[in-house]
Each structure stands twice: as structure tokens, then as C-alpha cells.
Amino acid sequence: MLDLRFRALADAGRRQMLDRLVDGPATVSQLAAPLRMTLAAVVQHVQVLESSGLVRTRKTGRVRTCSIDADALRATEQWLADRRTTWERRLDRLGTVLDEQPRPTSTTRHDREQGPLT
């Protein structure tokens, strides 16, 4: 499912549609209005978004209304947030380890790079 979600997000046109949909549900024609693409292309993008789960659609008569699936959006964000926090925790641990190291007393390469103190 994440494959489909990230693939759906990997297109500027589809991201524009999502940008519209976070403001509230919209029909396919409303989604198409600001975009420089054919209605057929918009319909195809909507299908990609729908199969990714990020967007749900409902048909009433001949009108298809699209809306955001907030849970899917949140789950996709969460995948990235989990990796970021793992990374940050690692940096924190690394910082703690470095803080606990005794400071070098001899001249290190780092000191030399700073130049003489005089």
C-alpha cells in the first residue's frame, strides 16, 4: 500500500489535487478546473489517488465527488516521522557518547585546523 501511496504522491498534478481536497471534498470537474489538463487525464489521476487510498470517491448520479482519506494521509506521514525520530534519537545517543569522552589533551588534527590561538 505504501508503494501505491508514495507513487500517487510522486506527481505534481496529483499533489495539486490533494492540495485542493484538503480544503474539502470536490467533484472531478472542480478538481480539473484550475489544472492545465484534459478531463480524461484528471480522471486517470483520480483513479491513481483512489487506488492509493489517499482519496475516496463517491458517485451520485453522474457526478463523482472526491475527498481526502485523512487516515491514509496520516499513515503515510507517520512512516516518514518514524524514520526521522529514529534518526534523531541516534544523533542524541551519539551526542551523549561524545559528551562522555574525555577531552583530548594533545594537539589534534581538529585543533590544528582551527589555526593558532594567538
Added chain:
Amino acid sequence: MLDLRFRALADAGRRQMLDRLVDGPATVSQLAAPLRMTLAAVVQHVQVLESSGLVRTRKTGRVRTCSIDADALRATEQWLADRRTTWERRLDRLGTVLDEQPRPTSTTRHDREQGPLT
């Protein structure tokens, strides 16, 4: 750039590599070790990750070391977080509007659907 980032994320193998890299830098061979794919395939995936900006690589002699670009990861997460918060703010506004509506006194369709109260 977001196109490339989301496309890079749209593959389970590449996400596995990122999962490894959030624990710290790794060589291409270290990335390949737990994966059921050829080294050539891993190299290709690394190239996709690198061109997306999510991963940086550095070559020392014949060894290429990969590491996460935390800023790129964060920016990608932020794109999703911004949409989620817009969506949530909209729901909050909607909730406020509904709270401010006077409660209907006449029999509505909703009441009828609930069936008789007796």
C-alpha cells in the same frame, strides 16, 4: 524534487534501505547484505535514492558509503504534515460551525430514519 523523493519512497526495497540508514551510515555492500537482490540492483536503488536527495553517498577508494539526508527526509514529511494540519483545521472550523447551529425542532429526515421513539 518532491516527485523524485516520493518516487524513491515508492519501492519496498528502497524503503528497507532507508530503514537501515536511519540507524547510521552504511556501505553499499552492507545495504545489500540483508536484501534478496543483486548488488547491481542495490546500486541502482542507491542511485535513485541519491538523485532524490534522501540519501547522500561518499566514495573512499572503492567503497561507497551512504547516509540519510535528514533535511530531505524532514521536508518530505513536512509536505504531508502541512496537508494534514490544513485538513484538521478545516474539520475544527466545521465542528465550530455545527456547534453554533440551532438544533432543529421540526421532524427531520434524520429523525425519521432513527424510527419511532416508543
